[in-house]
Amino acid sequence: MSIRIRLLLSYTAMLVTTILLFIAAIFLIAIALTGDIQHVRELYTSRYAVMPLTEPEETVSVETKFLSKSSPEQLLDQQFLQELEQRLEPVKAGILVRKGTEIYYASPVLQVAGMNAALPPYEMANLHVRDILETDGHFFTYVKFDFAYTDKTEGGVYVMKEVSPYAELARSLLPVLILFLLLMLALMNGLLNFLVSRSIVLPIDRLKTAAERIRDGExxxxxxxxxxxxxxxxxxxxxxxxxxxxxxxxxxxxxxxxxxxxxxxxxxxxxxxxxxxxxxxxxxxxxxxxxxxxxxxxxxxxxxxxxxxxxxxxxxxxxxxxxxxxLPFTFERIDLTAFLDDYLSERKFDLEEQGVTVLYEKAEASPAFVLADREKLRRVLANILDNSLKYMDKQERRILFRLRPEEKQVTIEISDNGPGIDPDVAPHIFDRFYRAEKSRNTETGGSGLGLAIAKQIVDEHRGSIAASSVPGEGLTIVITLPREKEEGV
Ligand SMILES: Nc1ncnc2c1ncn2[C@@H]1O[C@H](COP(=O)(O)OP(=O)(O)OP(=O)(O)O)[C@@H](O)[C@H]1O
Ligand SMILES: [Mg+2]
The missing domain is CATH 1.10.287.130 (Signal transduction histidine kinase, dimerisation/phosphotransfer (DHp) domain)
Incomplete structure (x- = not known):
């Protein structure tokens, strides 16, 4: 089952249970108040029957009922009827007397078009004495009594009062209103389902498409x-x-x-x-x-x-x-100052023989300790020196060594006064087989592995190696190695 359907079902189930619980609650409350289910039905259909009469209505209706039985002709006495009418005035009710198919008397408040036709048919058993009637957009509640005059004509006496049309309208429209409410609930359900599924299902759909594209190598x-x-x-x-x-x-x-x-x-x-x-x-x-x-x-x-x-x-x-x-490395703690001193004094003779002036600058005499493999470090220096000698194009050959111990690292700079390289290619000379001139002429260069090897070794020491150059004036290789703490610190 898709998430969309599942969401729809769960929303609908929630809605249905809410409605059922709502109806059950209404019935339970109504039964608790009225006693049984029959009364619940009557509560709605009996309209105003449950509404108590006001005192004047009550007494007037009791009196007229008594009169209709004992001396019905008195109900045709206009003056008497006006008296009754006055008693009903404070509660805005009136009196209406019926004789045969005609209205014999009606208080002014009850003189509304179509009243005669709206009156219920005679019912001598007088079972339904209280109800409501509607005519010309007016609603009236009444209490009535039907009887026969001495000449056997049917008659009836009504105590009537006009009620607000809105209350009656609401009552008669109640089923439609409830239906409308349910419709709104269903609509809300649909809307909610749409919104939630859009915020969940749509992104998941998008993810699925993306995953499929990735699966297909895109x-x-x-x-x-x-x-x-x-x-x-x-x-x-x-x-x-x-x-x-x-x-x-x-x-x-x-x-x-x-x-x-x-x-x-x-x-x-x-x-x-x-x-x-x-x-x-x-x-x-x-x-x-x-x-x-x-x-x-x-x-x-x-x-x-x-x-x-x-x-x-x-x-x-x-x-x-x-x-x-x-390749195994044997790291030991060495003083780079002493190491470089040794290396240079070792190679000085041979370099000077080739007409190279070796300069050595050190910032301080104090030891600068690093963790290094002596043999491999010599290999790095040899490869760099090799290059300086090989590519040298000047009469006066100079190579300058500079040692700079810093707080966290020790830097060795080796500069020559050879042809140098284009600064753009400086980072590439450490790539394997890289040669600045592309002909790969074996007379003027090697295979391009010398500096790649130097870089591998320096990397293994957790250091770094870089080149900088001014074309025509020479090349400088800078090696930094992490500095070890002084002995005993
Ligand atoms: N001191 C230098 N002066 C000018 N160019 C240099 C210098 N050192 C290196 N290069 C350039 O960098 C390239 C790479 O140097 P590297 O030492 O890796 O290779 P190589 O010297 O050509 O060959 P190998 O060292 O394997 O015999 C060289 O081919 C050269 O073009
Ligand atoms: Mg080389």
């Missing part, structure tokens, strides 16, 4: 949430789910793209040296290298290419082990 749309209620929250959760799913699908695609690029790069970087090695071997075999000097030169090239490949495979292996998190 993720490029927004699920609008309709408010802060439970369904609104559910829609919001659905929207979050759709967004997360989309992100993860996009990430998956990105990975897939990366993997394809990686394979294509590896194939390219391996095929190029192999092709030239094969070319040189062929040259030696075919006797193109016909002098010992030429042969020597060919073999040199083959050895150089093979070494390059060996280095590339080493780097690839290292990178993939870092990527998979399979």
């Amino acid at each position: 993720l490029d749309f927004r699920i609008e949430s309709s408010g802060q209620d439970e369904i609104g929250q559910l829609s919001q959760t659905f929207e979050d789910m759709r967004r997360k799913l989309k992100e993860s699908v996009e990430l998956q695609l990105q990975y897939e793209e990366n993997r394809k690029e990686l394979i294509s790069n590896i194939s390219h970087d391996l095929r190029t040296p192999i092709t030239s090695i094969l070319g040189y071997v062929e040259g030696i075999r075919d006797g193109v290298a016909d002098t010992p000097e030429k042969r020597e030169k060919y073999l040199d090239t083959i050895a150089r290419k093979a070494k390059g490949m060996d280095r590339l495979i080493d780097e690839l292996f290292l990178f993939s082990r870092l990527d998979l998190g399979k």
Whole structure:
């Protein structure tokens, strides 16, 4: 059963029980007041019968009743009738005497058109002496007595009073009013059902459509949430789910793209040296290298290419082990100031031999402790220095090391005065296989793994690495590592 139908049924059931309980309550109250069910019916149909007469009406009606039995002719005495009329005046009632088919006498208050026709037929048993009659839009309550004159003509005497037409109208329209009330209830029921089902069923329908679209792989749309209620929250959760799913699908695609690029790069970087090695071997075999000097030169090239490949495979292996998190790190607490001092004094000789001036700036002599793997950190510095030497295009070669211990971290800056790079590509030089010049010429660059490896290592240290550059003036690599607390603090 759909929620819509269930709501409709529950509303209808509620309405029906309310009406039944309402009717039962009315009956119970009426029975409690009147004694039995018959009286309940009479209560409605007996109209004014239950309404007590006023004192003048009472006495006048008793007297006329007595007279009609003893000396009915006296009821034809105008003067006597006027006397009675005066007694009835204070309660706005009047007297009416009937003889045969005519009205013999009627007080002025009872002189209304059509009165004669509205009077009930004679009923000598006098069972229904009190009732109400209507003529010309006027309502009268009466108490009457029918009798026979001495000449045997039928006659009747009425004590009558006009009553408000509204009370009588309300009474006669009561069934219609109740029907109208029930109709209104039914309408309200329909309206409520419509409104509630619109606020529940519609959003659920929308969610269902959205879920179906997601199932069919469509993720490029927004699920609008309709408010802060439970369904609104559910829609919001659905929207979050759709967004997360989309992100993860996009990430998956990105990975897939990366993997394809990686394979294509590896194939390219391996095929190029192999092709030239094969070319040189062929040259030696075919006797193109016909002098010992030429042969020597060919073999040199083959050895150089093979070494390059060996280095590339080493780097690839290292990178993939870092990527998979399979390379063990042995972290120890080291003083970065002392570490850098050692590293530089170790490499100073070799660097100066290549005509490089090494500058070292440290802000303070105090130790700056970090948690690091010495070997891996040396690898990072070596890869950066390698690049500075490899890409240097100036006569005067300078490399500046700067160590800046801060409160929460320690920063190492390595700047060279080489060609630098376009600042736009600075964030990309840490991507695997990224090379600023696209030809992938093996003479001027490597495979693009050096900085990717450095980044993997720094990441493993929970640090960060970034590059900034002014093209033509040099490149600066900035490494930050989280600082350890001083010994004993
Ligand atoms: N000091 C630098 N000056 C100018 N460009 C640089 C410098 N360091 C890196 N680059 C640019 O960043 C790219 C990526 O450097 P990375 O060290 O990752 O790769 P690579 O040096 O080309 O190859 P590999 O280090 O694997 O032999 C380089 O190809 C080069 O274009
Ligand atoms: Mg490099």
